[in-house]
Amino acid sequence: MGRTIKIFMVLFFGVMMQFEIVYGQTTHYDFDSLLQHNPHFKPLVKMVFDTFHIFGPEEPLEFTVSTDMKALSKNKYKDEYQVAKVIYQLWDTINISREIRIKPRGVFRLKNCSNPPLRVNVKKTEEVFELLEGLDKLKLVVPCRGQSSYQDYIFTEYLAYKLYNIITDYSFKVRLIKVNYHDTGGKVKPGDAYTFIMESQKSLAERKESIPIKNDRVSARSLDEEYAAILYVFQYMIGNTDWSVPGLHNMKLLKTTDVSRPRPIPVTYDFDYCGLVDAPYAIPGDHVDIEDVTERVYMGYCLPDEFMDNAFDLFIEKEAQVMAVVREFSLMTDKSKKKSLSYLEGFYDIIKDPKRRDSRIIKSCKQ
Numbered sequence: 609m610g611r612t613i614k615i616f617m618v619l620f621f622g623v624m625m626q627f628e629i630v631y632g633q634t635t636h637y638d639f640d641s642l643l644q645h646n647p648h649f650k651p652l653v654k655m656v657f658d659t660f661h662i663f664g665p666e667e668p669l670e671f672t673v674s675t676d677m678k679a680l681s682k683n684k685y686k687d688e689y690q691v692a693k694v695i696y697q698l699w700d701t702i703n704i705s706r707e708i709r710i711k712p713r714g715v716f717r718l719k720n721c722s723n724p725p726l727r728v729n730v731k732k733t734e735e736v737f738e739l740l741e742g743l744d745k746l747k748l749v750v751p752c753r754g755q756s757s758y759q760d761y762i763f764t765e766y767l768a769y770k771l772y773n774i775i776t777d778y779s780f781k782v783r784l785i786k787v788n789y790h791d792t793g794g795k796v797k798p799g800d801a802y803t804f805i806m807e808s809q810k811s812l813a814e815r816k817e818s819i820p821i822k823n824d825r826v827s828a829r830s831l832d833e834e835y836a837a838i839l840y841v842f843q844y845m846i847g848n849t850d851w852s853v854p855g856l857h858n859m860k861l862l863k864t865t866d867v868s869r870p871r872p873i874p875v876t877y878d879f880d881y882c883g884l885v886d887a888p889y890a891i892p893g894d895h896v897d898i899e900d901v902t903e904r905v906y907m908g909y910c911l912p913d914e915f916m917d918n919a920f921d922l923f924i925e926k927e928a929q930v931m932a933v934v935r936e937f938s939l940m941t942d943k944s945k946k947k948s949l950s951y952l953e954g955f956y957d958i959i960k961d962p963k964r965r966d967s968r969i970i971k972s973c974k975q
Contacts, residue, residue: 663807668784671696675710677791684712689729759802760944761880761887766804767934767948768846768879774929775922776838778816778862780877781807784939802939806877809860821861821872828853828909828974832871837919839874840908844969845923845955847883847904849896851876884951902951904958910973920959927956 662669675692683690689709696704709729772779788800813820828836831853839859843851851858853874861872881890883902890901898905923930934940934948958964 662805663781663783663811665783668786668802669696670786670788672788672790673708673710674790674792676793677789677796678793680710680712687711694728757941757944760940761885762802762804763937763940764885764944764948765880765882767937767940768882768884769804769806769877770933771846771930772842772876774926774933775842776835778812778835778838778873778875780812780875809862809875812860812875813862816862816864817866818862818864818873821863823856823861825854826856826861826872830871832869832873833911833915834918835873836909837911837915838922839876840906840911840973841916841919841923841959841969843876843882844904844906844908845884845952846879847902847951848876848879848881849893849898849901849905849907850878850881851907852895853909884948886947886951904955904968906969906972908969908973910975916970920965923959924956 672695673692674695675690680690689711692708692710694706694708696706710726711729712726766782766784769780769782773781782804784802784804786800786802788798789796790798807815809820812818843849853859858876858878860875860877862875863872879885880887881901883900883904886902892898892901892903896905896907930952931949934945934952937945940948958968
């Protein structure tokens with residue numbers, strides 16, 4: 609309650625006294641102008657630093673990006689940044705406008721998508737981008753093509769992170785962003801798309817009172833067995849085979865300050881190739897004997913029964929919450945939502961059946 613009151617007091621008594629109400633509407637002020645010309649504003653912003661966290665709220669952030677979209681598409685293979693402007697509305701009354709640089713990125717999607725993902729380069733400023741963590745090195749994973757199904761692939765990967773958050777706090781938080789695109793050349797119609805940003809390893813480590821470990825390789829036997837079991841079962845739940853323990857592919861390690869847990873805790877990320885998302889560009893790797901990414905294959909290493917049983921119990925305990933996250937997500941089409949729910953139900957049918965669980969998971973583990 610104290611945290612909520614502090615935010616309210618800062619925003620109401622501090623920020624509101626800076627704003628002028630005209631005919632029932634709030635005037636929007638430029639952030640830099642307030643910093644330069646109003647001596648009361650900067651201390652208020654620094655107070656909000658202590659209470660604001662970009663991954664706290666569930667509602668999407670919203671940005672407007674203005675650039676020459678035609679030139680961006682034409683020069684997508686040149687690996688050169690292009691000047692753009694981003695406008696972000698902080699709270700309900702302050703507009704932040706920044707010149708940024710963007711360029712297309714990626715390999716497969718750069719060649720095969722009409723809308724390639726973008727890399728954003730922003731000059732970090734203390735007053736803005738320390739507050740909005742992660743936005744100084746944002747990767748915009750926009751829908752590959754214009755159809756609603758491609759937007760749903762983004763939503764489903766976002767939901768995979770949210771499911772992981774339900775299962776364990778040792779998981780990266782994410783935040784949706786709605787990006788409105790404006791073509792300064794006037795040749796491309798205005799449009800919008802949703803993407804998301806992911807919490808940094810540093811932020812996760814601070815949140816969990818842990819230390820990031822920057823190894824290139826690791827032995828599966830060295831991992832914390834409780835959290836390794838959770839990670840293995842989660843990857844099976846979402847049908848993800850695009851990861852590995854030894855090479856730390858799509859995995860990070862944390863070392864908790866809790867002396868009773870000396871082993872590193874693994875945390876996974878990057879789920880766009882998983883069966884739950886089922887993106888058209890996702891192809892199984894040569895390391896698994898499946899024809900389609902929707903086919904589940906257990907890639908976890910063998911662990912003592914107690915850790916596996918505890919992991920299964922945890923997932924079963926969280927089943928209602930897992931299903932609710934997908935069912936209550938309003939931005940996804942009903943078709944995609946039903947498909948995701950059906951895929952997750954298939955997982956629960958397996959782990960709640962001792963014989964199927966034993967044959968498909970326990971006896972399939974890596975030695």
